[in-house]
Amino acid sequence: MTSASSSDNPLDEFSLIRRYFHHQPHHAGQGDSVSMGPGDDAAILIPPPGQQLVMTQDTSLEGRHFPADMAAADVGYRCLAVNLSDLAAMGACPLWFLLSLTLPEVDEDWLAGFSHGMFELADAAGIALVGGDITRGPLAVSIQATGAVPAGQALRRSGARAGERICLGGVTGAGLHGLHLWQQGRRDGPAIDHFRRPQPQLELGQSLRKRASACIDISDGVLADLNHVLDASGGLGAQLDEAALPLDAAILSDCDHQEQRRLQLQGGDDYVLLFTLATDEPIPAGCHVIGHIEEAPGIRLKTMAGEIRSLSAKGWQHF
Amino acid sequence: MTSASSSDNPLDEFSLIRRYFHHQPHHAGQGDSVSMGPGDDAAILIPPPGQQLVMTQDTSLEGRHFPADMAAADVGYRCLAVNLSDLAAMGACPLWFLLSLTLPEVDEDWLAGFSHGMFELADAAGIALVGGDITRGPLAVSIQATGAVPAGQALRRSGARAGERICLGGVTGAGLHGLHLWQQGRRDGPAIDHFRRPQPQLELGQSLRKRASACIDISDGVLADLNHVLDASGGLGAQLDEAALPLDAAILSDCDHQEQRRLQLQGGDDYVLLFTLATDEPIPAGCHVIGHIEEAPGIRLKTMAGEIRSLSAKGWQHF
Numbered sequence: 001m002t003s004a005s006s007s008d009n010p011l012d013e014f015s016l017i018r019r020y021f022h023h024q025p026h027h028a029g030q031g032d033s034v035s036m037g038p039g040d041d042a043a044i045l046i047p048p049p050g051q052q053l054v055m056t057q058d059t060s061l062e063g064r065h066f067p068a069d070m071a072a073a074d075v076g077y078r079c080l081a082v083n084l085s086d087l088a089a090m091g092a093c094p095l096w097f098l099l100s101l102t103l104p105e106v107d108e109d110w111l112a113g114f115s116h117g118m119f120e121l122a123d124a125a126g127i128a129l130v131g132g133d134i135t136r137g138p139l140a141v142s143i144q145a146t147g148a149v150p151a152g153q154a155l156r157r158s159g160a161r162a163g164e165r166i167c168l169g170g171v172t173g174a175g176l177h178g179l180h181l182w183q184q185g186r187r188d189g190p191a192i193d194h195f196r197r198p199q200p201q202l203e204l205g206q207s208l209r210k211r212a213s214a215c216i217d218i219s220d221g222v223l224a225d226l227n228h229v230l231d232a233s234g235g236l237g238a239q240l241d242e243a244a245l246p247l248d249a250a251i252l253s254d255c256d257h258q259e260q261r262r263l264q265l266q267g268g269d270d271y272v273l274l275f276t277l278a279t280d281e282p283i284p285a286g287c288h289v290i291g292h293i294e295e296a297p298g299i300r301l302k303t304m305a306g307e308i309r310s311l312s313a314k315g316w317q318h319f
Numbered sequence: 320m321t322s323a324s325s326s327d328n329p330l331d332e333f334s335l336i337r338r339y340f341h342h343q344p345h346h347a348g349q350g351d352s353v354s355m356g357p358g359d360d361a362a363i364l365i366p367p368p369g370q371q372l373v374m375t376q377d378t379s380l381e382g383r384h385f386p387a388d389m390a391a392a393d394v395g396y397r398c399l400a401v402n403l404s405d406l407a408a409m410g411a412c413p414l415w416f417l418l419s420l421t422l423p424e425v426d427e428d429w430l431a432g433f434s435h436g437m438f439e440l441a442d443a444a445g446i447a448l449v450g451g452d453i454t455r456g457p458l459a460v461s462i463q464a465t466g467a468v469p470a471g472q473a474l475r476r477s478g479a480r481a482g483e484r485i486c487l488g489g490v491t492g493a494g495l496h497g498l499h500l501w502q503q504g505r506r507d508g509p510a511i512d513h514f515r516r517p518q519p520q521l522e523l524g525q526s527l528r529k530r531a532s533a534c535i536d537i538s539d540g541v542l543a544d545l546n547h548v549l550d551a552s553g554g555l556g557a558q559l560d561e562a563a564l565p566l567d568a569a570i571l572s573d574c575d576h577q578e579q580r581r582l583q584l585q586g587g588d589d590y591v592l593l594f595t596l597a598t599d600e601p602i603p604a605g606c607h608v609i610g611h612i613e614e615a616p617g618i619r620l621k622t623m624a625g626e627i628r629s630l631s632a633k634g635w636q637h638f
Contacts, residue, residue: 040477041534042375042405045372051366052364053365054362054363055362056417058419064455087361133378138456149363157359
């Protein structure tokens, strides 16, 4: 890791990095591709032969992407999870990440918690921290993550075709509902857990290589993210089946029917995969067919009553 | 590029990205390694065969790493330059970068200027923007840059040996002096130019592969960065020759002798390379031998009068 500026070192950046971010990976094989990690001007890395690389970067700001009173370990977990979910959506295996951490002050308890939560997920996912920096300012976490995929096999948003099935890797709505409950003062329960620690679907993404025609992760909500797929696939449309939308009643039990639908279709921050499959592809275990791709642009919902209603791509509020 | 959250889109992130950050590289060969740039969950990249990758990430905050009243084009140029300088210090050829931009509001003039300045340097350096995100918050620019180097040839901080010469790729002191002048209201002149638009020494770094035993870029000042090399090389020491310190009198003309020395030895943000060379290696054109590595730990200065004085690794103030 490198220092941004000599006048920027009241934190003693170097000792903080040594204390909290020099981490021995706990994962078989992890780190074999790291010739040199933090400590020089840059990391030196060995890309796996015959693979393409997949790169993403996401910044999370306190008060905007996570609440100011979220436990540091959850902040560390969540900020990495958001980036890993992008790798999952590409079908990639995680390799390396860099962390730019902006802190208002040196709070060693916070740093210990943050790094503990982050490395818990990093170890589980087999991704190694290889560099970054620490600066002083409003709390922000910017992570750049790199994964690998066999050449030509990365999943994209652009391959959906009319007639294909639209699938979800899990239930949606829990992330946004968890945020709502958090804002109401709740600190536990399954929706809160989804919100604090989203589970990037890395194994599912990898299993979809050469099978799914398009894939995206649900960060903006089913309607908005499905719309990204339809746009990227040449302006196609879709019909969703209300009766087929997966619902975890235990998670959304305190919502009325209308709010459940809104969360399922518009709730972001779920980080489950949405993907399209040709009709002869088997549905992966734990996944749900929620509709199909159509030639006609726009998204339609077949209601419980069998009626076909147009949905705005912008979301449920126009339904 | 990906959106961080559905509730985070008052900027209309996607159209801003399309308008200001979908850029056709103006560099022969640039972009050949980009299978897919911005627009999906992640970029898809083809690493050059037989090369290792070098990765760095640096965040620049308004008011901390650049002044609030610096022109947007200079902010874009400078924030990328700082990262390219880390690639230069490793001897790497630039390949790709990702940009996380945090903006307090959508100011299209500012965005146009920022992207213009950033792409001016990106095109000159042959590096392609492949992804990132835009979020709303206090102005911050987090860039992750990747370069390539033939396997085993990356320059490190750790290879210096006693007896070797210590070299600088250019004059130092101009970056910090430029900041001082800026704070006094000056907006032009050679020191201001160094400060606004540092020149990463990419060609010099590449030419030092298999020649320099250690290399670093001057971000913290000569004493602090030389100390990083000495530490990484097993606790060696160094003697610097005051008479040999390169001075651009035109740049530091308005400083007294003592302040000139302080800027030369402690001024950060110069982004020239400091490297060590065995005695039989020719000195690259434009570079300056400023001293030599010694077995005894610590940094010493041979003054103009021939006296040997100890310098604190922390810097000039203890001299």
